[in-house]
Each structure stands twice: as structure tokens, then as C-alpha cells.
Amino acid sequence: MKIANMLGKAATQLGRGRVGEAEKLVARILAAAPDQPQAIGLAGVIAYQKGDAARAAARLRRATALAPDDPALWNNLGNVLRASGQETDALAAYEAALQADPFHADALCNLGTLRRAAGDVEASLDCLERARLLAPDHPEVNHNLGITLAMLDRLEEAADAFERCVQGGGLPPGVAPVWYARVLHRLGRVERAIELMEAEGAADPSHVFHLAALKGEQPAHAPDAYVSSHFDDFAAFFDTQLARLGYRGPEALADLLAEAAPGRHFDRAVDLGCGTGLLGPLIRASCGHLTGVDLSAEMLRRAEARGCYEALARAELAAHTAALPPASLDLAACCDTLIYVGRVEPLFAALTHALAPGGLFAATVELEPEDTDGAGEGVRLRASARYGHSEAYLRRAAGKAGLEWWAAAPFPLRKEMGEEIAGLAFVLEKPAG
Ligand SMILES: C[S@@+](CC[C@H](N)C(=O)[O-])C[C@H]1O[C@@H](n2cnc3c(N)ncnc32)[C@H](O)[C@@H]1O
Incomplete structure (x- = not known):
């Protein structure tokens, strides 16, 4: 099999969560071509999925040094650095991705969410609006655009972005429609907020508690699992957002x-x-x-x-x-x-x-x-x-x-x-x- 085919297959396996299969293919490519940048990049993503963020970042750094014009490698490096709390380096990586390809919607979206976390909501909006022009149905882009617009109190536009997300590709994996429900509630559209939260299923403690709140039910306290997951997600932009409020x-x-x-x-x-x-x-x-x-x-x-x-x-x-x-x-x-x-x-x-x-x-x-x-x-x-x-x-x-x-x-x-x-x-x- 040609290297390009093997790379494609390894990426597909990884996308389907078959990390072991992807790893075997990557090892075969690297045995034949030890400096193949995209294979090194995939090895980085695999290391990250296996919980070794330091090794992941080192591999992706090596891959970007070998192929500085590949925006996907920079974007993945940004994601790994960001997840490891290295926000400044992550920002530089996303910017390098956009230097390699100014039309890379994922990198624009990631830069937009990182800028928002750093408190620059206007810059976040600029990135996310550019990303939406490039990828109008991209769930992450529409979801994040909705959050940023909601933070700017542009509630009707936020609701439109969230609705495009729900009607288009659906909510990004693992995301609760909590922001959307808040915006809808503030706009007086409580029925739609309830419908949306109900459609998302009841397994997630965020859904259950928010749904109870929207319906006017009175549980004695917020569940611990809701509090910890809500604030784990909110932590990165808590200080800047509360200062704005x-x-x-x-x-x-x-x-x-x-x-x-x-x-x-x-x-x-x-x-x-x-x-x-x-x-x-x-x-x-x-x-x-x-x-x-x-x-x-x-x-x-x-x-x-x-x-x-x-x-x-x-x-x-x-x-x-x-x-x-x-x-x-x-x-x-x-x-x-x-x-x-x-x-x-x-x-x-x-x-x-x-x-x-x-x-x-x-x-x-x-x-x-x-x-x-x-x-x-x-x-x-x-x-x-x-x-x-x-x-x-x-x-x-x-x-x-x-x-x-x-x-x-x-x-x-x-x-x-x-x-x-x-x-x-x-x-x-x-x-x-
Ligand atoms: C709105 S924040 C306020 C944080 C801080 N006191 C301030 O004023 O900036 C609420 C915090 O309380 C925490 N929290 C909520 N319920 C809690 C509980 N039952 N036990 C411990 N922490 C809780 C959350 O995780 C979150 O960090």
C-alpha cells in the first residue's frame, strides 16, 4: 500500500476510535519513512488519545518543523497545547495554521474560542464569523458563534446560530444545549428551550438539572456532578466573563x-x-x-x-x-x-x-x-x-x-x-x- 493510502486509512481508523489499528498503520509508515510529517503528526494525536500530552506535543512539534506549511498539523498542535493549559503556545500554533492556510475553518474556530477564553470576545466573534463564512454548517463553529454572540448580549443572532447548529450538523459531541436554552429563556421562548433540552436526552446531569429549572421544578440543590462539569467547562473563561458581567x-x-x-x-x-x-x-x-x-x-x-x-x-x-x-x-x-x-x-x-x-x-x-x-x-x-x-x-x-x-x-x-x-x-x- 502507498504511504498516502496508509495515512488516509490510519486517519479514518483514528476517526472511528480504533486507536490500536491506527497505531499499527502509523508504525508501518514510520518504519519505511521515519521523517514522514503527517505520520508523525498522527502518532502525536494517538499519544494524546492515550493520555500522554507531553509526548503528543513533542511529536506534533517535530511534525510541524518538518512540514511548516501543513495547517492541520499546527491545528492539532494547538489543540494539544491548549488541553495542557499552554494557552499562549496554543495561540501561536493556531496562528501558524492560519498563516499556512488563512481559510482553515477549524483553526479559525479554535482561535475564536481561545480568544474568548482570554477575554477578547470581539476578536473571538471576528474569528468565528470568518469561520462561518467558510463552513456554514460546521457544528463547532455555529455552537461557538452562538456562545460568543450571547456573551455580547446579541441574543437573537445567538439563537439563530444555535438553531443553525441544531438543524445543521447537530450539536458537537459531548455538548449540552445549555447556552442555547439560556438564550431562548431570556428571549421568552421557554417552550423551545424545554423541547431542545428534552430532545438531547436525560442522561447528562446538566440536562436533567437545567430541564428541571426550565420547567419550574424545585429540586433541593444542584447535583454535584452538574456543578463540577459545568464549572470545569466554564473555568477557562470564568474570570474574564464575570468581569464583563x-x-x-x-x-x-x-x-x-x-x-x-x-x-x-x-x-x-x-x-x-x-x-x-x-x-x-x-x-x-x-x-x-x-x-x-x-x-x-x-x-x-x-x-x-x-x-x-x-x-x-x-x-x-x-x-x-x-x-x-x-x-x-x-x-x-x-x-x-x-x-x-x-x-x-x-x-x-x-x-x-x-x-x-x-x-x-x-x-x-x-x-x-x-x-x-x-x-x-x-x-x-x-x-x-x-x-x-x-x-x-x-x-x-x-x-x-x-x-x-x-x-x-x-x-x-x-x-x-x-x-x-x-x-x-x-x-x-x-x-x-
Ligand atoms: C459562581 S462560582 C463563584 C466562585 C467564587 N466564590 C467567586 O465568587 O468568584 C460558584 C463556585 O462554587 C462551586 N460550587 C457550587 N456548589 C458547590 C458545592 N455544593 N460544594 C462545593 N463547591 C460548589 C462551583 O464549582 C464554582 O466554582
Whole structure:
């Protein structure tokens, strides 16, 4: 068999997930032609699929050095580098792919998503619009164009891009239509959002929870698997996206804490649902030992890079708090995370156990309007798949757990698809005796 035929066959096998077959073919090509760049490139992709990202990158680098005009090799190198957290090098690889072929839709799409992750949403839009002109039915392109347009509050255009994705090639593998459902909900097209989520099947925890939220059902909390997968996916662009949304949670929490307990030092502190650690720098100076707790490994990786936590724990926050020794905490902070915790009773009970007398719990919530007709309970899963809490509900739950309401301040939490979300920062105290 000719090398070109063998390469084609190896790529097909790899595309069908038959890694072993592809590997054998690649080994045969390389035995006959050790410097064959595309075979070395395929060996790189195979190494990546087998979990060896360093070897994959080394092989793809060698392949691009041998064939610098092959855009697919650069694009694959970009993908491997990006997946290994080397975003700057990945950007350079995608740009090299586009230098070799300015009309490479995959590289344009990848560059667009990388630029978005780096916070440059306008540059992302430019790349993705160019990619769409080249590949109008490309599912990844339309899906990502929809996300970028939604981030820019261009909701009708975002919905069009998502619909083209669904009607055209279908959603990219492993992708939940959650962004699309959010946009549709914001546009008032809840029926279509529900139809879409139902069509995608119920196996994925993201689907199940989002669908429940869209239908107005009231599960007690967001499932752990939903939280970790949602935030693992979101981690790369969490900080830049929240800055775009005018997110004020950490500042409001730190300001209220400083006002409620001026000059106080907390020897043992936790940041529950620390995420990428945006709160850390704001409370660092008033804490001794500060631990960050979160369910998402990717969010924790970024919190670690911020360098302001003594320890990080991958755990569910109420379970983590309940497992601490009694009276072992002086401060527990929880910023923009009760929106996933839902009903706060298990956490408040754990705090009563873990806080030292005089210890504080400082948190923010999305503020739910007071329940004037007595029909609700003051905690509600919203169609956005986040919970809102009313002040009266929080006060009741605190009272039942034996925690004292210390201070509270309403504030504008963040914007969401053009809408302002009202927040409440509050501080509870475990009474001294
Ligand atoms: C909206 S982010 C807020 C992150 C950070 N506190 C901030 O203000 O930037 C919510 C974070 O809470 C985490 N989270 C949600 N529910 C959790 C739970 N039950 N246990 C631990 N972490 C949770 C998520 O993984 C995510 O990182």
C-alpha cells in the first residue's frame, strides 16, 4: 500500500476510535519513512488519545518543523497545547495554521474560542464569523458563534446560530444545549428551550438539572456532578466573563465583612465554593490559614495559581464543613455559591458545628423577592438554573440553626444577558455562649 493510502486509512481508523489499528498503520509508515510529517503528526494525536500530552506535543512539534506549511498539523498542535493549559503556545500554533492556510475553518474556530477564553470576545466573534463564512454548517463553529454572540448580549443572532447548529450538523459531541436554552429563556421562548433540552436526552446531569429549572421544578440543590462539569467547562473563561458581567460579589462580601467586623483577624478561615479564587485576595490580609473548597477541579487549578490559599480541597462544601473538627473555624466565606447549594439548612447545621463561638459566616445570594402571598418558601430554583434566596428565608434558616443574623446589604450582583441580577451580602455569627 502507498504511504498516502496508509495515512488516509490510519486517519479514518483514528476517526472511528480504533486507536490500536491506527497505531499499527502509523508504525508501518514510520518504519519505511521515519521523517514522514503527517505520520508523525498522527502518532502525536494517538499519544494524546492515550493520555500522554507531553509526548503528543513533542511529536506534533517535530511534525510541524518538518512540514511548516501543513495547517492541520499546527491545528492539532494547538489543540494539544491548549488541553495542557499552554494557552499562549496554543495561540501561536493556531496562528501558524492560519498563516499556512488563512481559510482553515477549524483553526479559525479554535482561535475564536481561545480568544474568548482570554477575554477578547470581539476578536473571538471576528474569528468565528470568518469561520462561518467558510463552513456554514460546521457544528463547532455555529455552537461557538452562538456562545460568543450571547456573551455580547446579541441574543437573537445567538439563537439563530444555535438553531443553525441544531438543524445543521447537530450539536458537537459531548455538548449540552445549555447556552442555547439560556438564550431562548431570556428571549421568552421557554417552550423551545424545554423541547431542545428534552430532545438531547436525560442522561447528562446538566440536562436533567437545567430541564428541571426550565420547567419550574424545585429540586433541593444542584447535583454535584452538574456543578463540577459545568464549572470545569466554564473555568477557562470564568474570570474574564464575570468581569464583563460587572460581577461585584467578592467586593460586596469583603466590604460587608470589613464593615461588620472592622480590623478583625480570622486565624482559621475557609472560602466555600472558592472557584478561581476571586475572593481570596480581598480577605487574605485578614486571615491566617485560608482553605479554598470547591467541587470543580478546573476552578481549583486556577485558585491554586492565584497563590492566596494555604490549602485547597476538592469537596462538596456542606460535607466538608460537617467533617471539620467542632469549633475549628473563625470565618467561613461563601461568595455566589449558595446559588447552587439551594436549601441552606444542611450547610447552616454544619456551620453551627464547625464555627468557633464568635465565628462568622459571610455569604452572598441572588436576592429573591419576599414571599408576599405566603405560597413560596423563599428559596427558588430559577429558570437560569441558579437558586434565589429571600432575606426572610435566610433569617429563618439561620435562627433554626442557632446562628445570629449580624448584618446584610443588598447590591447589584452582576448582569446576565442584559438583565441586572440583584444580590444580598449577609453575615451570620455563631453566638459566643
Ligand atoms: C459562581 S462560582 C463563584 C466562585 C467564587 N466564590 C467567586 O465568587 O468568584 C460558584 C463556585 O462554587 C462551586 N460550587 C457550587 N456548589 C458547590 C458545592 N455544593 N460544594 C462545593 N463547591 C460548589 C462551583 O464549582 C464554582 O466554582
